[in-house]
Amino acid sequence: MRELYALDSFDGRDYGAVRRRIVPPASPFFPGFPMSSQSMSSVSVPPHRQSGWWLGLALAALLAAAGLWLASLPTVQGWGISALTAAILLGIVAGNTVFPRIAAHTAPGVDFAKSTLLRLGIVLYGFRVTVQDIAQVGMAGLVIDVIVVASVFLLAVWLGTRLFKLDRETSMLIGAGSAICGAAAVMAAEPVVKAQPHKVAVAVATVVVFGTVGMFLYPALYPHLGIDAHAYGVYAGSTIHEVAQVVVAGKAISESAASVAVIEKMIRVMLLAPFLLILSARLGAEAGADANGARPKLMIPWFAVMFIVVSLFNSLHLLPTAWVAVIVQLDTVLLATAMAALGLRTHAGAIRQAGVKPLLLALSLFAFLLLGGGAINWLVMRLFG
Secondary structure: OOEEEEEEEOOOEEEEEEEEEEEEOOOOOOOEEOOOOOHHHOOOOOOHHHHHHHHHHHHHHHHHHHHHHHHHHHHHHHHHOOOHHHHHHHHHHHHOOOOHHHHHHHHHHHHHHHHHHHHHHHHHHHHHOOOHHHHHHHHHHHHHHHHHHHHHHOOOOOOOHHHHHOOOHHHHHHHHHHHHHOOHHHHHHHHHHOOOHHHHHHHHHHHHHHHHHHHHHHHHHHHHHOHHHHHHHHHHHHHOOOOHHHHHHOOOHHHHHHHHHHHHHHHHHHOOOHHHHHHHHHHHHHHOOOOOOOOOOOOOOHHHHOOOOEHHHOOOOOOOOHHHHHHHHHHHHHHHHHHHHHHOOOOOOHHHHHHHHHHHHHHHHHHHHHHHHHHHHHHHHHHHH
16 A cells, blocks of 8 residues: 655745655555555544644634734834734744744644634624614715625726736735725635735735725824815715724724714615625625536635625614624634734735735725825715705
């Protein structure tokens, strides 16, 4: 019987080229004889019973905890850096220093965190929004967000693939992050787009950079815009990338402006689920028929459907406020853990190889949000009186 060997590596990079012999387990029917490769394929060890699963999950959780702590510091809060952003940055640092040495022993748990925990985190994200949020900014606020999300994403795909010659996955991820809710939207779109980890990291980095710029620029522009605090809140909430950045930009003007801005931002977050469903259907249709000529199977991102269900359930206000607050905090931990795991799987070399084009695309989208988003706000507000 041939001897089988495995190479402990992942994502195309060899970490130490550890060549180890795979010893087939003994057949349960013929003791003393090894099982065939066909029989081995039917025997699997549950992930949670593998030591590497627990170690990898613990590593991602530890980095997430560090990110949560950093995000709680007043100075970091003043910069508008969220726990998700801090977690992925710490993950990238560890992923390009310590992680390569322990990848063979922690990879299963890290991969579980960046896939399963991510989807669970997106589902629980629904506890952050309610249908009643729409009523507080009116139909105009909803229309503004729909137009902004659709126009920014379509512009991202067109500019990214046509003008900047980027691959479509990177363009879509940057578009999703700019159009909806920053890093969380990028992470939510990743399972649908099926992009590589370094492309996700590049997209997150670009939306963080220009979201931070907007967080300081919008308050500076406010005296020259000729609008009141309510209109400013709608404008900021509909065009700034991250929720944390919206809070900072709103509070720089007034508490009322911050309240309106956050509500408007939450409506953009609610659009995440229908956006993912439409994107999944579109990508599935573009895949075309398979080799047998059958229609391609529609891949429904069920975590997006569950996000809608959870949002509707949260709108009923059946759970005590304290319970919802705990769930939201748990959701932040799950998403931070997923971001840390993504960072661990991201190669700095791949980010450098992406070059300046993703930044140029994100800059173009930021300019559109600032100017085009302002025009959309003005026109819709005039239309709705």
